[in-house]
Amino acid sequence: MPEGPLVRKFHHLISPFVGQQVVKTGGSSKKLQPAGLQSLWLQDTQVHGKKLFLRFDPDEEMEAPGSSPPPEPPQKEAQKEGAVDPKQAGEPSGQKTPDGSSQSAELNPPGEDESECLEGDAPAGDAGRWLRVSFGLFGSVWVNEFSRAKKANKRGDWRDPSPRLVLYFGGGGFLAFYNCQMSWSSSPVVTPACDILSEKFHRGQALEALGQAQPVCYTLLDQRYFSGLGNIIKNEVLYRAGIHPLSLGSALSAPRREALVDHVVEFSTAWLQGKFQGRPQHTQVYQKEQCPAGHQVMKEAFGPPGGFQRVTWWCPQCQPQLSEEPEQRQFS
Numbered sequence: 114m115p116e117g118p119l120v121r122k123f124h125h126l127i128s129p130f131v132g133q134q135v136v137k138t139g140g141s142s143k144k145l146q147p148a149g150l151q152s153l154w155l156q157d158t159q160v161h162g163k164k165l166f167l168r169f170d171p172d173e174e175m176e177a178p179g180s181s182p183p184p185e186p187p188q189k190e191a192q193k194e195g196a197v198d199p200k201q202a203g204e205p206s207g208q209k210t211p212d213g214s215s216q217s218a219e220l221n222p223p224g225e226d227e228s229e230c231l232e233g234d235a236p237a238g239d240a241g242r243w244l245r246v247s248f249g250l251f252g253s254v255w256v257n258e259f260s261r262a263k264k265a266n267k268r269g270d271w272r273d274p275s276p277r278l279v280l281y282f283g284g285g286g287f288l289a290f291y292n293c294q295m296s297w298s299s300s301p302v303v304t305p306a307c308d309i310l311s312e313k314f315h316r317g318q319a320l321e322a323l324g325q326a327q328p329v330c331y332t333l334l335d336q337r338y339f340s341g342l343g344n345i346i347k348n349e350v351l352y353r354a355g356i357h358p359l360s361l362g363s364a365l366s367a368p369r370r371e372a373l374v375d376h377v378v379e380f381s382t383a384w385l386q387g388k389f390q391g392r393p394q395h396t397q398v399y400q401k402e403q404c405p406a407g408h409q410v411m412k413e414a415f416g417p418p419g420g421f422q423r424v425t426w427w428c429p430q431c432q433p434q435l436s437e438e439p440e441q442r443q444f445s
Contacts, residue, residue, distance in 0.1 A: 115248045117162055117310050117341025118385040123254040124160040125389070127167070130282055131155055134173070137281035145295060147278055155282070159301045162308050162340030165246040166301035243301050247294040255289040307340045309381050316374055323362045323370045330358035330425055331417050333377070342377065345399050346384075348426050350376040352398040357434040358415055358425050364435045404428040 115123070134154050138147035150169060157168040253260065260274045276289040305313035322338040323329060333339055333347045351358050354373045362370065384394050401410050408430045416422035 114163060114250060114343065115252055116343035116346055116381075116384075117308070118381060118388055120163050120165060120248065120341070121160050121310060121385055122388045123248075124158060124165055126254060126256050127158050127165070127288060130280075130284070130286065130288060131158055132173075133282040133284045135169070135280050136283050139279035139281075140277050140290070141275040142277050142295075145278065150280060155280075159303060161301065161303040161305075162336055163248065163343070164302070166298075166303070167244045167246065168242055168301075169244060170242060243298045245296050245298050245301070246290065249292045249294065252292040253290075255291065257286045259289055260291055304340065307336070307338055309339055309341045309346075309377055310385060314378065319374050319377075320367075320370050323365070323373065326361050326363040327417070328359045328415065329356060329362045329365070329373070330415055330423075331420075332362055334423065339377065341381065344423050344425075345394075345396065346377065346381055347423070348399040349396055350380050352404065352426075352428060352432060353380065355432055357429075357432045358427050360435045398426045398428060401426060404431055406431060 132155070135150050135152065138150050140147045153169040153171055154173050155167060156170045157166075159166045159168075255276075259276065262271045262273050265271050274291055276291050277293055278290045278295065279287060281287040305311035306315035306318060308314055319338050322332055322335065325332055330347060330351065333342055333350070334344070336342075347358075350373060353376045354369065356365065356369065356373060365373075386392075387394055397405050398410050404410055406428070408428045410426050410428055412424060412426050414422040415425045
């Protein structure tokens with residue numbers, strides 16, 4: 114599923130539609146009645162980790178009680194870069210903003226299932242005015258353009274992907290949501306302390322979680338502590354920190370856990386900046402056969418017992434596995 118930096122890019126693409134009225138709807142969803150959104154006004158959009166929250170109201174000037182502005186990424190300048198040239202970004206699909214300029218948002222590599230869970234018709238009364246959007250495999254948002262087939266499917270058909278939801282606005286533009294789960298909620302579930310791209314990210318809480326006696330690759334994907342962190346970030350930060358994915362967090366010294374958190378923030382922030390500056394994200398081990406040092410990269414699915422198994426790439430030489438004994442401190 115799309116990771117934190119890409120979901121924030123989706124948020125950036127949707128933001129210009131805030132304050133506009135939905136005049137027409139469409140989409141393939143059978144559980145959500147798109148027509149229920151017609152005539153509503155998009156009043157706000159927020160992002161947290163891998164989820165988007167869109168607020169709809171029946172009145173143009175209505176504002177949510179106690180609503181707060183969306184959380185800012187660590188580098189606010191990144192969102193001020195404006196439109197991104199899809200050719201410069203090297204991404205697979207172009208998207209256009211409401212003013213007609215071109216922007217793009219890449220599709221995420223495979224990682225999670227494509228299940229759809231679109232619930233409810235329309236917000237009732239003062240409750241359920243926020244539409245929560247969680248993206249699945251290849252989940253994406255397209256602006257003023259529909260996704261097109263890049264290759265034939267298993268049946269040999271060149272069938273374009275079907276959007277789950279399409280919202281047409283009074284300003285003339287439209288949004289198309291693909292491969293996502295949606296549900297109504299009374300308020301956005303926003304916890305900046307665990308959002309890796311929030312200025313309020315709680316390092317202490319993250320470090321404590323990493324100290325658990327379980328493989329660090331499990332902990333990094335725990336959205337309670339590292340919201341927005343996905344498989345790409347997991348693989349890349351473990352390589353940069355020189356930590357084997359199955360190393361127990363309790364066996365790592367405090368300085369190594371701190372370095373790992375540093376890599377999480379630095380890599381995620383750089384990825385976000387690249388999104389707005391049109392730079393493609395370069396990985397060192399994710400989906401690679403060799404690491405930058407020329408060593409063979411290993412690939413295997415890891416995950417907690419009974420939990421979701423994620424394909425993991427690592428270099429056995431650059432990331433040797435530790436014993437279960439805690440590392441000795443190098444200073445007294």
